[in-house]
Amino acid sequence: MSYQWEASFAAPVSVPSVISSIVVDELLRNGIEWVVYCPGSRNGPLGFELARRAAAGALRLQVRLDERSAAFVALGISKSTGRPAAVVTTSGTAVCNLLPAVTEANYSGIPLVLVTANRPPEALGTGASQTVEQTALLTSQVRHVQQIWSGDMLRPETNGVVRSQVCRALGIASGRRHGRPGPVQLDVPLSSGHPPEDLAAPFPRGRRDGEPWLRMPSRAVESTSSHEIDLREPTVVIAGDGADLSGLPPHIPCVAEPTVDVGDRARLHPWVLDYVLPQQVVVYGRPTLHRNVGTMLARADVDTVLVDNGEDWIYAAPHMKVLTAQPIYRHDLSPSWAEELRAVDATMRRQWAEILTDDRDRRTGLGVADTVLDTLEPGDVLWLGASNPIRDVSLTGSLPAGVEVLSNRGVAGIDGNISAAIGAALARPNRRVIALVGDLTFAYDASGLQFGRLEDVPDNLLVVVANDSGGGIFELLEQGDPKYRREPYGNTFERIYGTPQNVDIARLCAAYAVAHRTVEVPELAAALRHCRDERRLAVLEVPITRAELRDVHTRARRGVDAALDSASVLHALRETPAPSDLEYS
Template sequence: MPSVISAIVVDELIRNGVQWFVYCPGSRNGPLGFELARRARAGEINLQVRLDERSAAFVALGITKATGIPAAVVTTSGTAVSNLLPAVTEANYSDLPLVLVTANRPPDVLGTGASQTVDQTALLASQVRHVQQLWSGDSSGATANGVLRSQVCRALGIGTGRLVGRPGPVQLDVPLSSGLPPQPETSSPAGRPGGTPWIAMPEIPRSQHPDATEIDLRRPTLVIAGDGADPAALPAHLPCMAEPTVEVGDRRRLHPWVLDQVRPEQVVVYGRPTLHRNVGRVLARPGVRSVLVAGGGDWLYAAPDIEVLSRNPRWTGAASPVWIEELERADTIVRDAWTRTMTEPANRRTGVGVAHAALNALRPGDLLWLGASNAIRDVSLTGLVPPGVQVLSNRGVAGIDGNVSAATGVALANPDRTVVALLGDLTFAYDASGLQTGRLERMPANLIIVVSNDSGGGIFELLEQGDARYKREPYGDTFERIYGTPQNIDIAHLCSAYDVAHATVEIDDLPATLGRARTAQRLSVLEIPVTRTALRDVHAGTRQAAEEAFDATAVSAMNLELELHS
């Protein structure tokens, strides 16, 4: 019976630690929906109903990312399943144990051309760790109960990384004979006593590699920590260039431009550094020993210039105070240059100005969600994340899709924290449907979305395509059409349609406006109009100022050395 199968599947997912379910309405998955609603009424799970499967999957992804606990998205059959692909791809490359529960037509009609019959087990196969089509025969016996529950346990064991390889998304495809509601007198076979999983899984295995890779800190060593890096694994007391999503604790976080100024003998990479091109340049320098610290069953970051792959680095020696002083001096020079840049009103009216203002408006305990393209890079360049603020972002494939929805999931999973999402206008517009919340669902009232509206794709202004020569003849308006792509969207009216609060804000007023939004307890969008045409000049001017400061410091050091030897 569909209701019995659904009850067994939901119960075993709960026993395996799933606490959040994001449900998309449909007929075929109706029995799953009834069971989820029943368990939610009993206070056993958190349930969010979302209309759009693409958005729902990103909501579940945001919940998984924020909590570290697998969340499940539940869909009906047919094209509903294909809409999960963008979020599943992000979960795959971010090693997130997202659970996909996809209702399907019964096996006797699959492959017959019946309505809504597609090969759902193949749709997502390239991006999931495991696809399990659950047995859907006679559900009344103990054997059927054990088979279904063991299949769920195996899928969750693979998804969480307890059985093999890295954690990641898994799909449970559930063929159901109908979408009929359950009969009141129907009961499902019980699971193990005490609410435990049907199969007790081992803890997530720790890498055991006795062949440690020795890394001598007496050699000038540069540590780079990209998304996914384990902060606890970083060498203590050594400054590191860490991306915003990596917490560094008491270590000094080096500005990315420091990489252009120092000459390390060895570079050690953790996680997947994807924000700054100079990471690749420093790894490619002749004579630099490059070490990738990787874990799990796959490389987290595979640069072509990596020389050594290690899962068990062993730090020896102590970093020279002179080397640490050089790193910190370079960091101070670059950050001072950016501070001076941000004092100019014209420079503040850019995306980097919005990032700088947003950082200054954050409070300890806040959770910052950063959109793709420029938003996360602007935060990395213009300032430091305040202590006590957690930073999350979709960095698996770093797409602009699903950012509103993922931030919504983060906010739903953290109702007692203010979640500030910093997005560009295109990233916001791409996932504007993520603002949609049913009238019977809990609104993420603690979510404040700051939209840096530069009327287009600001990231391309900073890339090769943004060179001024490509904006002149014979290219004409080609850059603006295929890269700038300004949209004819009134964000205020869009927010009104979704019953979301909106305010147009000047950059200097952002801290006060954000403070008022905190107390309003309503999903809010703060739109800040800025320019993107000045971005290239802002970056070039700041870099020139930093270079001049480095030159002046070098001259001073040379003069001092001459005086000492005179």
């Protein structure tokens, strides 16, 4: 069958197949290398074209049954590579299932492209099967919604219109248009979901040499505001998720979350903020991990400088003094202040190291995190689940050099973590990926371990499940106060916060044909080293307790207080209310 784009369009062409081919071709021209596809009828023409291009080596394709999981796999790929990945779905509730991952991508600034097949416009609002107002479903969380041209007849201008629409959406997703990456939706109404009659049918060409239809250079930085920071004043730098510290002098230490690459500079223990009183605080990225960050930023006697990273939010610092795109650092930290930060940090780390020498204390998530950190090697990727695992890593040790840390910190949910870690492993096949998650996080997204028989399964992913039979994080919050374990509350805490699940993780893994092994904390290091020699997706389940977790944190806090009092290094903050025994929210 020949195809003449400039003809009268009376040729027996499949309009849905032609539109699908144009969309896929322009996605590739705009740098899309990974597509996660969910089976369906309406998106069939897109699926056939994707499979054809994947067979030719033009893209990497992963087929996933569950749209919610698929979106998180694509998110993990995008987070790991820094480049947009696409997820393709059929119409109806399939689009609804994308929302959790899209929300995470929105708040963490991760480029993600949603290609949602749709019924033709004339079918919407008629009660036809699988028709919903899907261009409005995700509007609060996507940067842009673009409905692709649709119709029963092709026109000479259709090629340019469709390609331009794809380019604009990809420019927004990657941040080239507005300087802020994030998710976008390409809604593709198709009059039929029938596969093409000719898989090799030609379609309208794009630009020569594989160029995108529209060239969209990166947006020039609009804000040139600068602010001088005098480091002779006692200064603390806080680096939250997404922080870019390239403009920070390398000798300046900072309180940085695990997902932040601090380079060669010192990473201060987060509890340092409870024991020092700076005159100014400089904030990079989006801190979401520790309560004491918010406490520090709420102080009226501390000047807060927020380094603008193009986001459309301002961190909750009610007394923030300056918002700047270009901090200019003058002078050096005073020797006395630098020594105070170093001494307090060293005290925290010594105390936590001492706590974790007790076998009883090591049989907690803290001990699991400490062991995992000790076994990491340069080049590894560490995926951290929400709730306790990422905080345990932040509290118990130092991240080894050359290890990349990833986590869903946009909205910090426990959903989608297994799927996202799988995406990171698929995108980095030559690097060992270790995911550390809790049992509830694992159970929530266990279906992420479901692979089609024809799909690539990452053999470089190891999932460590710290199984404390429930929601350990609540043990450390106000709800975990012992008084709520007594009458009249009775078993209420355990039922609505602890929420232990009746799940046999070993059998669950067996159902998904995933290797599983249960190991105690003392055996974990050896098991991790053994798994390095095996090339297969595996789960290590580590039984731990959460009953003592609150006491562990309390003893660590008291030990720090005693050590600092004895060393007389507490700053003027000793005149303010004592820090809470509770570490975070």
